[in-house]
Amino acid sequence: xxxxxxxxxxxxxxxxxxxxxxxxxxxxxxxxxxxxxxxxxxxxxxxxxxxxxxxxxxxxxxxxxxxxxxxxxxxxxxxxxxxxxxxxxxxxxxxx
Amino acid sequence: xxxxxxxxxxxxxxxxxxxxxxxxxxxxxxxxxxxxxxxxxxxxxxxxxxxxxxxxxxxxxxxxxxxxxxxxxxxxxxxxxxxxxxxxxxxxxxxxxxxxxxxxxxxxxxxxxxxxxxxxxxxxxxxxxxxxxxxxxxxxxxxxxxxxxxxxxxxxxxxxxxxxxxxxxxxxxxxxxxxxxxxxxxxxxxxxxxxxxxxxxxxxxxxxxxxxxxxxxxxxxxxxxxxxxxxxxxxxxxxxxxxxxxxxxxxxxxxxxxxxxxxxxxxxxxxxxxxxxxxxxxxxxxxxxxxxxxxxxxxxxxxxxxxxxxxxxxxxxxx
Numbered sequence: 001x002x003x004x005x006x007x008x009x010x011x012x013x014x015x016x017x018x019x020x021x022x023x024x025x026x027x028x029x030x031x032x033x034x035x036x037x038x039x040x041x042x043x044x045x046x047x048x049x050x051x052x053x054x055x056x057x058x059x060x061x062x063x064x065x066x067x068x069x070x071x072x073x074x075x076x077x078x079x080x081x082x083x084x085x086x087x088x089x090x091x092x093x094x095x096x
Numbered sequence: 097x098x099x100x101x102x103x104x105x106x107x108x109x110x111x112x113x114x115x116x117x118x119x120x121x122x123x124x125x126x127x128x129x130x131x132x133x134x135x136x137x138x139x140x141x142x143x144x145x146x147x148x149x150x151x152x153x154x155x156x157x158x159x160x161x162x163x164x165x166x167x168x169x170x171x172x173x174x175x176x177x178x179x180x181x182x183x184x185x186x187x188x189x190x191x192x193x194x195x196x197x198x199x200x201x202x203x204x205x206x207x208x209x210x211x212x213x214x215x216x217x218x219x220x221x222x223x224x225x226x227x228x229x230x231x232x233x234x235x236x237x238x239x240x241x242x243x244x245x246x247x248x249x250x251x252x253x254x255x256x257x258x259x260x261x262x263x264x265x266x267x268x269x270x271x272x273x274x275x276x277x278x279x280x281x282x283x284x285x286x287x288x289x290x291x292x293x294x295x296x297x298x299x300x301x302x303x304x305x306x307x308x309x310x311x312x313x314x315x316x317x318x319x320x321x322x323x324x325x326x327x328x329x330x331x332x333x334x335x336x337x338x339x340x341x342x343x344x345x346x347x348x349x350x351x352x353x354x355x356x357x358x359x360x361x362x363x364x365x366x367x368x369x370x371x372x373x374x375x376x377x378x379x380x381x382x383x384x385x386x387x388x389x390x391x392x393x394x395x396x397x398x399x400x401x402x403x404x405x406x407x408x409x410x411x412x413x414x415x
Contacts, residue, residue, distance in 0.1 A: 026248075026249065032405065057229065
């Protein structure tokens with residue numbers, strides 16, 4: 001059997017309470033998903049920090065390249081008209 | 097051409113540091129910044145892991161069920177802190193196996209404080225109160241350290257650490273309010289731990305080769321001597337409240353600097369323990385290595401089990 005030495009790395013996401021998104025909290029090593037969830041409970045929720053846990057093997061995460069962040073996010077940068085403050089509303093107009 | 101690109105990356109990095117923008121794992125960073133962080137974070141993780149040992153040997157001897165549950169919980173927190181920190185170091189490209197191998201071979205250091213023995217139950221109180229108190233003093237500024245994953249790990253650690261200090265203070269307070277023999281136990285533990293705790297802040301500023309660069313990169317926010325002074329100023333009134341005598345004949349309030357003057361740490365002892373000749377250096381590493389080796393079959397079995405299950409799952413899908 002092909003025996004790798006180190007357990008794979010998993011990224012851990014926790015929903016702190018119902019109604020909120022799962023948020024990345026860190027990573028850990030585990031042999032499989034079930035163990036990753038149990039380890040995540042012990043490592044990241046010892047004080048009721050969560051009601052739900054997601055784990056994803058780190059190798060499955062694809063990320064944008066920070067070196068290209070400027071060019072990559074540039075299209076959003078010059079479109080001020082996407083924000084409500086771009087528009088002038090007369091002082092008499094209420095509730096807008 | 098390449099040097100121009102390189103320079104602009106370095107400028108971008110310096111700009112982020114200057115503007116208090118956190119550096120994240122995939123951002124470009126100078127090699128030396130990466131190396132310094134891997135060294136510091138892994139040493140910090142090792143300290144948490146080795147830190148379980150002096151306290152762990154009192155779990156079965158804690159004086160009550162309440163104290164046993166609290167101590168167990170504290171030791172479990174230390175394991176958690178070690179894991180947060182190892183995972184922060186891994187975001188810089190360090191491998192977990194390598195870090196652990198470096199701890200076991202003695203190549204990597206950990207806080208020297210854990211090379212002192214815990215002789216009585218009062219030592220558990222002194223550790224929580226003094227050692228965790230000093231750790232908090234070191235760690236709170238690290239919540240604003242320039243490397244994002246390290247800073248985030250420290251936020252979690254600091255939230256949990258304050259219970260550690262309080263439970264230690266409570267143990268000391270209980271002993272100090274107890275029989276004369278108990279008060280004596282507390283004083284003796286205080287005498288044993290005071291000076292080693294002051295050593296936790298590291299060598300004097302003029303003998304700390306990494307401080308200047310680390311301050312420039314905002315990895316460190318205060319120098320060793322600044323933190324040591326703050327710690328003394330914070331702890332002396334607490335010791336007075338407990339009715340304990342600080343084992344330092346040179347300790348004196350200094351009105352002009354609005355802080356205490358205190359005696360010189362025994363630096364010879366400090367360097368001696370750093371070099372591996374403290375009372376428990378060998379024992380700590382032996383215990384660590386033994387636990388790691390005796391757990392090897394569990395790690396292998398878990399992996400084999402996971403692979404078998406994945407194979408079965410794949411076969412089911414084929415059908």
